[in-house]
Amino acid sequence: MIESLGKLSNYLGLPSVASEHGLKIDYMNGWVHWLMLILFIGWGSFFIYTVVKFRAKSNPSADYKGVQSNYSKYAEIGIIGFEAFLLIAFAFPIWASLKTNVPSVTNEMVQVRVIAxxxxWNIHYPGNDGIFGPTKPQLVDEETNPVGIDRSSPTGADDIVTINQLHLPVNKMAMIYLTSKDVIHNFALPEMRVKQDAIPGMSIPIFFTPNKTSEDFINEIIGSAREGMGYEIACAQLCGNSHYRMKGYLTVETEEEFLAFLEEEAEYLEDEDEDDDW
Ligand SMILES: [Cu+2]
Structure with a gap:
């Protein structure tokens, strides 16, 4: 029943779901809307009833006794019960599984730093060694080294950085460490049902498992208003005068395509070294 009633979310105009945990959030949204619908009908009809029943023409003088029945009390208890159900059945467990219980890092997940x-969006992959190289503010160069990676360190030499291009393999947990270089931004992936503030000075872990490739997504939205566009990273926190164009792109692909992407990016790294030698 939780699922079938939760499917009300299908009619709320939400973007399609592309992560493993996404449906849980949608179902909760569906249930919240059922409560809102019941309250809307209940309070709306009660309001109309009172306007008609207690109109001035048939009630020339005020009634100082007011309502004597217990119905309003029962209604309030019912609403509190429903709200407790929303919190205990959905909100607390989902929050715990997505925010509190951070899984320990394994080889089975992809680690990425995202620096807003x-x-x-600066995207930082640890490279072949799987270890993020050290970063230093004094090494930041907006053109050549936006993240400030220490390329002379053994773990930093192979790190890969892209701007606004986040690639993730499908059906593999992505562990993202989110931070910001300047003001508070918000890393939002609507189809993944992911949204998290990026806060300077903090590295916030976000984890989710994308389960629909960009290719499947693009095929799915043919004929809709978003036709031809893939997954996007939106900044969901007003962060300055060009906030509106703070847009990144997320590509969810097969493991092979993902490895090929990393390899290609690593080749650019070698090319850059060659340029330096000249
Ligand atoms: Cu922003």
Whole structure:
């Protein structure tokens, strides 16, 4: 029943779901809307009833006794019960599974750092060694090294950085460490049902498992208003005068395609070294 009634969310105009935990959030949204619908009908009809029943023409003088029945009390208890159900059955467990119980890092997940800045998303992969190289503010160069990676360190030499291009393999948990270089931004992936503030000075872990490739998604939205567009990273926190164009792109692909992407990016790294030698 939880699922079937939760499917009301299908009619709320939400973007399609592309992560493993996404439906849980949608079902909760569906249930919240059932409560809102019941309250709307209940209070709306009660309001109309009172306006008619207690109109001035048939009630020339005020009634100082007011309502004597217990119905309003029962209604309030019912609403509190429903709200407790929403919290205990949905909100607390979902919050715990997505925010409190952070899984320990294994080889089975992809680790990425996302560093927000006005007005772009810097994406930092640890490279072949799987270890993020050290970063230093004094090494930041907006053109050549936006993240400030220490390329002379053994773990930093192979790190890969892209701007606004986040690639993730499908059906594999993505562990993202989110931070910001300047103001508070918000990393929002609507189809993944992911939304988290990026706060300077903090590294916030976000984890989710995308389960629909960009290709499948693009095929799915043919004929809709978003036709031709893939997954996007939106900044969901007003962060400055160009906030509106702080847009990144997320590509969810097969493991092979993902590895090929990393390999291609690693080749650019070698090319850059060659340029330096010249
Ligand atoms: Cu922003």
């Amino acid at each position: 800045q006005q007005f772009a």
